[in-house]
Amino acid sequence: MLTDTQLAQFRRDGFLGIPGFWSAEEVAAMRAELDRLKAEGMLRNVATDGAKANLQVTETWKVSPLFRAAALQPKVAALTSALLEGGPVFQYFDQIFLKPARSGAPTNWHQDNHYFKLPDPSMAVGVWTAVHPATVANGTMRFIPGAHLANLPHRRDPDSDHHWRCDPDDAQAVPVELPAGGVVVFTYGSPHATGRNDTDAERAGFAMHFAHAEKGRTREVHLNRRGEPMDYTPGRAGRPFVAGPQATHGAAEYGEDQRAAWRRLVQPRAAA
Numbered sequence: 001m002l003t004d005t006q007l008a009q010f011r012r013d014g015f016l017g018i019p020g021f022w023s024a025e026e027v028a029a030m031r032a033e034l035d036r037l038k039a040e041g042m043l044r045n046v047a048t049d050g051a052k053a054n055l056q057v058t059e060t061w062k063v064s065p066l067f068r069a070a071a072l073q074p075k076v077a078a079l080t081s082a083l084l085e086g087g088p089v090f091q092y093f094d095q096i097f098l099k100p101a102r103s104g105a106p107t108n109w110h111q112d113n114h115y116f117k118l119p120d121p122s123m124a125v126g127v128w129t130a131v132h133p134a135t136v137a138n139g140t141m142r143f144i145p146g147a148h149l150a151n152l153p154h155r156r157d158p159d160s161d162h163h164w165r166c167d168p169d170d171a172q173a174v175p176v177e178l179p180a181g182g183v184v185v186f187t188y189g190s191p192h193a194t195g196r197n198d199t200d201a202e203r204a205g206f207a208m209h210f211a212h213a214e215k216g217r218t219r220e221v222h223l224n225r226r227g228e229p230m231d232y233t234p235g236r237a238g239r240p241f242v243a244g245p246q247a248t249h250g251a252a253e254y255g256e257d258q259r260a261a262w263r264r265l266v267q268p269r270a271a272a
């Protein structure tokens, strides 16, 4: 799945771009599913600038059987266990950000561990999928090589109605451009940001988060945007075991092997 060179790059820089992770058929299914979520009003504009839009859906697994199944595919298990010391691995979180054409707002610098506060941020990874081609012009992900080792102070982000931001020295920041279906993986400590979308086409990213099932946990109780406590205990809907002895491809957590669900959901949607 990953070469030694790629793993070394990930450990050194805190992130790694991987083109061609999902097939064209899988990407087509994700886009069709995203269109359904949009049509059903599932995406919420979090931008505070009324002229711009940064549309977000969190806990996608609750509203989308297709995005739920994506996290339980064998290639995701292979990727995340390679990045997390061989596992065991469970899914921690997922979300989509969509920047509409011409008015897409940026997401400012932040470390995901500011939200989740794991004792060791290297024990969790984000896997961000370019649902559309992700370029500098439409606001792809940017990273600062090697910046994942410091724990940065955050402040409330005035450009978003609930996010937090940090202010790293970004003189060495690099964009990760990806064809649709590519992914960029990054540790919870890796500061990242995305730019505006001024192009004529929308740009979406689907981010799945995974953690080491033993080392990537915290006893802290986290509250969601509505102030409700979030439960990160593995082995339940939304927190399925992805790799390791307790992993069942989601059968235990969702009552159906998610490899079969993926096959069932991807083909008809892609053809539609």
Ligand SMILES: O=C(O)CCC(=O)C(=O)O
Pocket (backbone or CB within 6 Å): 097, 107, 112, 126, 128, 192, 193, 194, 204, 205, 207
């Ligand atoms: O897709 C984006 O614009 C932002 C993604 C992001 O910052 C994240 O998933 O943490």
